[in-house]
Amino acid sequence: MHPLLSAKEGERRLLLGNEAIVRGALEAGVRVGAAYPGTPSSEIGNHLFTLSRELPGLYFEFSINEKVAMEVAAAAAAAGLRSLTCMKHVGLNVAADPFLTLAYVGVKAGMVVVTADDPSCHSSQNEQDNRYYARLSGVPMLEPATPEEARAMTLYAFELSERLELPVLLRTTTRVSHARSVVTCGKLADYFRSEKGRFEKDPGRWIPVPAVARKRHRVLLERMREAEELANRSPWNRMEKRGPVGIAASGVSVNYVLDAVRELGLSDRVSLLLLGFTHPFPRRLAAEFLSGVERCLVVEELEPYLEEALKVVAAEEGLSTRILGKAEGYLPRYHEFHPGLVKEALARAAEIEYSPPETPDTSWIPELPPRPPTLCPGCPHRETYRVVKEVLRELGEEENTVYPTDIGCYTLGLLPPLKMADYLLCMGSSAGSACGFSVATDQRIVAFIGDSTFFHAGIPPLINALYQGHRFTLVVLDNDTTAMTGHQPVPSQELRPEPLKEKPVISIAKFCEGLGIPTVEINPYKKKEAAEAIRPLLSSGKLGVIVSKAPCVLYRAKFKG
Amino acid sequence: MAQGFRVLAVGVGGQGILLFSRVIGEAALLEGLPVAMSEVHGMAQRGGVVETSIVLGEVKSPYISPGEADVLVALEPVEALRALSRCRREATAILSIDPVVPQVVKDGLATYPELPPLLEKLRTVLPRVYLLSGEDLARKAGSAKALNVVLLGALAGSGTLPLAKEAFLEALRRVVKPAYLDLNLRAFDLGYQAVLSAQ
Known part of the structure; x- marks a missing residue:
């Protein structure tokens, strides 16, 4: 039995934040899950995927991208089944289009959207703060600080969603998603029978033509007022009044604040506003808090979301409380925090002496060799890069070629000695930017994209290239799996576990041939044959696709093992 | 220390x-x-530096700032040196001394330092430093892959955490696949004994 199922009500388990979210969803009776993997959210989908094979009452799919996943979950919730979708922060950019209008049409059954943000870009291309998506869309937002809160808030998020008929955003960050601590499990829902929903037609609600959209926007604003009242009274928003120095915090920063207060001996002297239900912003609660303190330090990673909301409240209420945060330089607006940083900011705000802990002498340590992540030994991507490099060198084009790249293990092709990654924005940007380089330069263009990324966002730009007449070679690194996020399935996968064998294999080469694009398929380990096969495409420089097919070595080992 | 580890x-x-x-x-x-x-999950796992912060007792922040670690356990010696500034001056360090040479060194783009003098120096910087031939001990237990559990045994043997040996062993039984349990129990014991005999 899956470990997240075997835990009984009241049992204490050591769970990852992401596992706690899954457990909370199982306690809430989620029926439909859909996601595209992305660190730090991936384990949520992985567990739901495994669980769906054990539980007749749970459907889960790894959708082709976050937008589709959002739409799958939205339709399920419209048809009366509780649903969940989860994604990394940038995934919500992909899903933003349905998400923002979903806030207008709303849901029937509860729907939870998990966004896992990544301050410090541990495994991401930016560190955007997705709390602004709550403000942009109007949907309620919960921010857990610990795995236990992640479980309990997920459970609550479904109730809240149903009550307001709105999706609820559950926003985590890496140090919550990948924190592991003790969680007390609740009661599981019944999953031993499958359940179908029923979609009740109501064009005046579900079809946001302008007349409906205008009406629904007003409904959304009414719901936001109701949600704000709930946030004011929510047990997830705690206030502790103990003195004239206040601290407001949300998410993982709550832990840093609690440690800092205790370790600086300020437990009797500072007032706390610890927020978990952060959108709509609980203005009445915040006003009450601010009116009781002289100044308020705001501790939140990334953008000044709480800080600016508190400043608005202070202005509305005519309060002279000083709000100390990023604008005043108490804490940075970039990267994740650590406990010492928060301690220092609190000492400054409380005007007490503080010197950071002394560290051991490290002056004697020489420069240490770096350990950047690298392609694994035997990785087929390296072989593909080498053979493409070799042929371009023969053609005298190696240096003159621009290499747009994409999101996946193969982004590591940027490192020496390969140095075959020049430009990257987001999922699918290899092919999209190749279109632009084709227009803007006379340089040769060879773009690299993975199999999963191709399906996710590579197809529209490829069709654009064909239609507009752009010239580049697109190398699809097809390693049979979504490797970097932990080997999730992909439609072109040939090496696949038993339960997936009934699904069709969607060949990338056949797809491209079907469009009429010159396409070759190679085995990157067969250097000579591969070089022969790709030479005509690379020397022509016109639009062409090379599908390099060889399974990820880790996936193959795991699959066999 | 009484408040947390x-x-x-x-x-x-x-x-x-x-x-x-x-x-x-x-x-x-x-x-x-x-x-x-x-x-740490995701991209960093591809041969990169990995670290875990573990806090026990009253500490709530699941992350360790410079000068805060009570115990440093390093499965690789250069990584111990890289993490040294995260330790308190009174910290205990437990290291496997066997290098894992980074790819950049193999490619001739960086150098791996001469370890013996650095490890000698480390002994003078922190009050308690345990240096283990981690790979030898793991191989003696049955597999070089059991290095992590050798270090776990060493941590238990060092007595720096308020956790009983039996709790470590029971936890090991719960976490490790049954087929690998004996191997890991041997690895644990070898690490445990290595630290006791060094004390």
């Missing part, structure tokens, strides 16, 4: 640091000691 575990992707941390967490759960940890 902070353990920083460092190593290289693939060395099994997640299992190492998981066992400490389960042991704390068994002992009823509050525990929180944060793990």
Whole structure:
């Protein structure tokens, strides 16, 4: 039995934040899950995927991208089944289009959207703060600080969603998603029978033509007022009044604040506003808090979301409380925090002496060799890069070629000695930017994209290239799996576990041939044959696709093992 | 120290640091000691530096700032040096002395330092430093892959955490697959004994 199922009500388990979210969803009776993997959210989908094979009452799919996943979950919730979708922060950019209008049409059954943000870009291309998506869309937002809160808030998020008929955003960050601590499990829902929903037609609600959209926007604003009242009274928003120095915090920063207060001996002297239900912003609660303190330090990673909301409240209420945060330089607006940083900011705000802990002498340590992540030994991507490099060198084009790249293990092709990654924005940007380089330069263009990324966002730009007449070679690194996020399935996968064998294999080469694009398929380990096969495409420089097919070595080992 | 303990575990992707941390967490759960940890997943695991912060007792922040770690456990010696500034001056360090040479060194783009003088110096910088021939001990237990559990045994043997040996062993039984349990129990014991005999 899956470990997240075997835990009984009241049992204490050591769970990852992401596992706690899954457990909370199982306690809430989620029926439909859909996601595209992305660190730090991936384990949520992985567990739901495994669980769906054990539980007749749970459907889960790894959708082709976050937008589709959002739409799958939205339709399920419209048809009366509780649903969940989860994604990394940038995934919500992909899903933003349905998400923002979903806030207008709303849901029937509860729907939870998990966004896992990544301050410090541990495994991401930016560190955007997705709390602004709550403000942009109007949907309620919960921010857990610990795995236990992640479980309990997920459970609550479904109730809240149903009550307001709105999706609820559950926003985590890496140090919550990948924190592991003790969680007390609740009661599981019944999953031993499958359940179908029923979609009740109501064009005046579900079809946001302008007349409906205008009406629904007003409904959304009414719901936001109701949600704000709930946030004011929510047990997830705690206030502790103990003195004239206040601290407001949300998410993982709550832990840093609690440690800092205790370790600086300020437990009797500072007032706390610890927020978990952060959108709509609980203005009445915040006003009450601010009116009781002289100044308020705001501790939140990334953008000044709480800080600016508190400043608005202070202005509305005519309060002279000083709000100390990023604008005043108490804490940075970039990267994740650590406990010492928060301690220092609190000492400054409380005007007490503080010197950071002394560290051991490290002056004697020489420069240490770096350990950047690298392609694994035997990785087929390296072989593909080498053979493409070799042929371009023969053609005298190696240096003159621009290499747009994409999101996946193969982004590591940027490192020496390969140095075959020049430009990257987001999922699918290899092919999209190749279109632009084709227009803007006379340089040769060879773009690299993975199999999963191709399906996710590579197809529209490829069709654009064909239609507009752009010239580049697109190398699809097809390693049979979504490797970097932990080997999730992909439609072109040939090496696949038993339960997936009934699904069709969607060949990338056949797809491209079907469009009429010159396409070759190679085995990157067969250097000579591969070089022969790709030479005509690379020397022509016109639009062409090379599908390099060889399974990820880790996936193959795991699959066999 | 009475308020809480902070353990920083460092190593290289693939060395099994997640299992190492998981066992400490389960042991704390068994002992009823509050525990929180944060793990590194994703891209960094591809041969990069990995670290886990494990906090026990009253500490809530699942992350360790410079000068805060009470114990540093390193599955690789250069990673111990890299993480040294995260330690308190009074910290205990437990290291496997066997290098995992980074790819950049193999490619001739960087150099791996001469270890013996650095490890000697480390002994003078921190009050308690345990240097283990981690790979030898792991191989003696039955597999070089058991290095992580050798270090776990060493941590238990050092007595720096308020966790009983039996709690570690029970946690190990819960976390490790049955087929590998004997191997890991041997690895644990070898690490445990190595530290006791060094004391």
